Amino acid sequence: MLHVGAAGLNEPQPLPAPTADGHPDHAQIPSAPPRRADLDLRSSGESDGRLTAARSSPMKRAMILAEGFRLQYRVLRCAVEYFDEVFVLGADGADQLKYSRFCKKYIRSDRSFSDMQPDNLELIDRLCRRYQIDMVLPSCGETTRFLSLYHHRLDVACYPVPSCETFDILNSKQNFARACTALDIPVPTTHVFETVEEVRREAEAGRLTFPLVLKPDNMWGSFGVRRVDALHQLPEHIDYAPIICQEYIKGEDVSAFYICRAGRILNSFVYSRTNSKLVCLHVEPLDEHARTIVAHFNYDGTIGFDARRDPDGRIAFIECNPRFWYRMDVAMVAGLNFVTLGCEMQHDGQFGDLGRVELRSPRRLFRSILTPWRLNAVERAYLGYLTRDPIINAWAGLRSALGANRIVSGQQL
Structure with missing residues (x-):
C-alpha cells in the first residue's frame, strides 16, 4: 500500500x-514510451458537412486525432465552429465519427496513438500536406499525450498541449x-x-x-x-x-476547465451538474488553487479539475483532466469555444464573464420542446446544436436510453 x-x-x-523551461524533470517521472508499430492508413468516404458562413480569409482546415467516439465527437463539433473543414484521423472506436455531417473526411488508422513511433510522423505529415491541413488537434488523453511527445516534430501547427512529463503527472x-x-x-x-x-x-x-x-x-x-x-x-x-x-467528501461535484498559456489562465468554465441540469458557477477558492497548479507546471492548453465542495464551502480537488472534456460542447453553446480559444491565444487575462448559464439535461429539454417559451437562450441554442447532426445524436440518445453510456453517480464525475 x-x-x-x-x-x-x-x-x-x-x-x-x-x-x-518550467516543466518537471523527465527522468523523475514514470512514463511508458509508445511501442514500435507501423501505421496503416485507409481512407473512407467523406461527407458534405462544412461551415457555410462566408469568410474573407483563406479556408482553414483541421485534422483531429481521435481514439474513441463520445468525447471526440464534442471536439469535432467545436472545431467546425472555427475551421471551414475538419478531417479525422481515427484509431480504435472512432469509426462512428465518419457518419457526422461535420466530418469532411474520415481516415482510418489501424494503430493506437499510444503505439506510434517517431517514424510514423511522416505519414501524418503526408496526410496534412495532401489535404492542406492548417492545424492538428487532439481529442482525448491518448492523442493529447501523443502530441505532447511529438508535436514539435510535425511540419504542421498543433493545438497547444502540456509537456509529456506534465501530462503524465x-x-x-x-x-x-x-x-x-x-x-x-x-x-x-x-x-x-x-x-x-x-x-x-x-x-x-x-x-x-x-x-x-x-x-x-x-x-x-x-x-x-x-x-x-x-x-x-x-x-x-x-x-x-x-x-x-x-x-469520500460530502457535498456537491464541481467541475472547472481552463484554457492556459505558459502557466497563465486565460479563461474558465466552471459548473456543477446533477441528473437534471448543469449550472455555471464562480468559485474563487477553486480558481486560486487552479492558478497555483497551472503556474507551477507552466501549463499550455486545456486543463480541467473535478472537485468537491462541502456544505461549508471548502474545496477538495479529486482529479485532473489535462485534455479536452465531455461537456465542452455546452461551453461552446454558452459562448466559450475552447478550440477557438486555444487556436487564437493572443490575449492576456480573462476574456469576460458568461453571465448566468443554466442548462437542463437533454432528456428534460426534449420533454419541453412543445413549450419553447420556457427554454432559456442557452437551452434553445443547445437544442439547435443537437438537431444539426440528427443521425449521430439520435443514435447516441438511443444508446443512452438503453444504458450503454451509463455514468456512475457520486464523487468524481
Missing part, C-alpha cells in the same frame, strides 16, 4: 524539480494527489493499493474510514468508480490495478 496523503494532515511530498490520480499535497492544495486522504484484498485488510484493521471511493488511476469519466459505504460492500474483485482509494 502507498499512502499519498491529504493536505493539512501529512507532510507535503516534494514534486519533481522543474527544468529550465496530472493524468495520474495518485501523482496528482501527490502534486496537490506538495503545493498545499486540499485533496481527500488518498491511498493506493494493488488488490482489493489489501483494501479489505486495511479496512478491517480500522485504518480506512467509510464511506470511501475506489477508482482506477487513469481511466477517464467515471468508469470504474465505486462508492463504498461499509466494509461488507467491498467487492470481491476489481479488474484494474492499482486501486486508488480516497476519502
Whole structure:
C-alpha cells in the first residue's frame, strides 16, 4: 500500500524539480514510451458537412486525432465552429465519427496513438500536406499525450498541449494527489493499493474510514468508480490495478476547465451538474488553487479539475483532466469555444464573464420542446446544436436510453 496523503494532515511530498523551461524533470517521472508499430492508413468516404458562413480569409482546415467516439465527437463539433473543414484521423472506436455531417473526411488508422513511433510522423505529415491541413488537434488523453511527445516534430501547427512529463503527472490520480499535497492544495486522504484484498485488510484493521471511493488511476469519466459505504460492500474483485482509494467528501461535484498559456489562465468554465441540469458557477477558492497548479507546471492548453465542495464551502480537488472534456460542447453553446480559444491565444487575462448559464439535461429539454417559451437562450441554442447532426445524436440518445453510456453517480464525475 502507498499512502499519498491529504493536505493539512501529512507532510507535503516534494514534486519533481522543474527544468529550465518550467516543466518537471523527465527522468523523475514514470512514463511508458509508445511501442514500435507501423501505421496503416485507409481512407473512407467523406461527407458534405462544412461551415457555410462566408469568410474573407483563406479556408482553414483541421485534422483531429481521435481514439474513441463520445468525447471526440464534442471536439469535432467545436472545431467546425472555427475551421471551414475538419478531417479525422481515427484509431480504435472512432469509426462512428465518419457518419457526422461535420466530418469532411474520415481516415482510418489501424494503430493506437499510444503505439506510434517517431517514424510514423511522416505519414501524418503526408496526410496534412495532401489535404492542406492548417492545424492538428487532439481529442482525448491518448492523442493529447501523443502530441505532447511529438508535436514539435510535425511540419504542421498543433493545438497547444502540456509537456509529456506534465501530462503524465496530472493524468495520474495518485501523482496528482501527490502534486496537490506538495503545493498545499486540499485533496481527500488518498491511498493506493494493488488488490482489493489489501483494501479489505486495511479496512478491517480500522485504518480506512467509510464511506470511501475506489477508482482506477487513469481511466477517464467515471468508469470504474465505486462508492463504498461499509466494509461488507467491498467487492470481491476489481479488474484494474492499482486501486486508488480516497476519502469520500460530502457535498456537491464541481467541475472547472481552463484554457492556459505558459502557466497563465486565460479563461474558465466552471459548473456543477446533477441528473437534471448543469449550472455555471464562480468559485474563487477553486480558481486560486487552479492558478497555483497551472503556474507551477507552466501549463499550455486545456486543463480541467473535478472537485468537491462541502456544505461549508471548502474545496477538495479529486482529479485532473489535462485534455479536452465531455461537456465542452455546452461551453461552446454558452459562448466559450475552447478550440477557438486555444487556436487564437493572443490575449492576456480573462476574456469576460458568461453571465448566468443554466442548462437542463437533454432528456428534460426534449420533454419541453412543445413549450419553447420556457427554454432559456442557452437551452434553445443547445437544442439547435443537437438537431444539426440528427443521425449521430439520435443514435447516441438511443444508446443512452438503453444504458450503454451509463455514468456512475457520486464523487468524481
